[in-house]
Amino acid sequence: MDSNAVDPLSFDVSGKHVLITGGTGGIGMAFAQAFADRGSHVVVSDIKPPAEPLRHERMRFEMLDVRDEAAVNALAAKMEKLDVLIHCAGTLVPFKEHQPGVFEKIVDIHLFGNVRLAAAFRPHLKERRGCIINIGSMYSYFGNGRVPAYAAAKTAVMSLTKSLAIAYAEDGIRVNAIAPGWIDTEISKGGQNDEAFNATVMARLPSKRWSPPVELAGTALFLASAASSLVNGVMIPVDGGYVAS
Numbered sequence: 001m002d003s004n005a006v007d008p009l010s011f012d013v014s015g016k017h018v019l020i021t022g023g024t025g026g027i028g029m030a031f032a033q034a035f036a037d038r039g040s041h042v043v044v045s046d047i048k049p050p051a052e053p054l055r056h057e058r059m060r061f062e063m064l065d066v067r068d069e070a071a072v073n074a075l076a077a078k079m080e081k082l083d084v085l086i087h088c089a090g091t092l093v094p095f096k097e098h099q100p101g102v103f104e105k106i107v108d109i110h111l112f113g114n115v116r117l118a119a120a121f122r123p124h125l126k127e128r129r130g131c132i133i134n135i136g137s138m139y140s141y142f143g144n145g146r147v148p149a150y151a152a153a154k155t156a157v158m159s160l161t162k163s164l165a166i167a168y169a170e171d172g173i174r175v176n177a178i179a180p181g182w183i184d185t186e187i188s189k190g191g192q193n194d195e196a197f198n199a200t201v202m203a204r205l206p207s208k209r210w211s212p213p214v215e216l217a218g219t220a221l222f223l224a225s226a227a228s229s230l231v232n233g234v235m236i237p238v239d240g241g242y243v244a245s
């Protein structure tokens, strides 16, 4: 192997430049810490600042609403380098997403946010043969009457991941996604506290627990590293066996 070749057995992410949307949320912050702890430079972006000061000199915060195309483009113009783009921003509004206005807002964040970010940062990622990691959901695989917009958007994120993987391959950019299972964060509090809903989830879930977001981070590190150089266009469920059951 020549000295410039990528080692397909390397999980190293040190020196990589990483942008995480929804970065002050539960999963986004777990990812930010995992990457920064391993030597990456992480831009944590969100519509709300971090609850606590960022504990790494390699982490910095940028206010960013992924619905705002001009703001996404402005951040892309400001950032010189990017190796890893992780679109983690998200929200849901149980029972209200049947209203068209609410439906549109949810899809705007999860799906169109993805499109805006990918378009704005494609040149950066091309320059460094980087990658995109999208965030799906169990609802990428099946519907849910409480959150129809969220489920539709997450299913579309799976399709978009495949399409971008095909389109961006010519630039040396890989595009993959993670489908988290039942993770203990702000967005899932309503479900965790709803006794009937929680019982339904637990009846099907082999791991029988809501999991901390750090249990997703190893998969993000893998997808961002050379160890996954041949992995492209897939959504990996990290779900304690839920999809399998």
Ligand SMILES: NC(=O)c1ccc[n+]([C@@H]2O[C@H](COP(=O)([O-])OP(=O)(O)OC[C@H]3O[C@@H](n4cnc5c(N)ncnc54)[C@H](O)[C@@H]3O)[C@@H](O)[C@H]2O)c1
Pocket: 021, 022, 023, 024, 025, 026, 027, 028, 045, 046, 047, 048, 064, 065, 066, 067, 087, 088, 089, 090, 091, 109, 135, 136, 137, 138, 179, 180, 181, 182, 183, 184, 185, 186, 187, 188
């Ligand atoms: N927690 C789970 O069980 C679970 C399961 C499957 C998928 N997910 C997905 O994981 C991702 C992260 O969610 P989480 O669990 O960390 O929830 P979270 O609520 O802790 O974090 C979501 C973050 O997104 C930010 N955000 C919302 N709207 C935004 C916007 N317009 N622009 C930028 N940021 C915005 C919020 O401020 C918040 O910090 C989401 O896409 C969510 O759908 C979570």
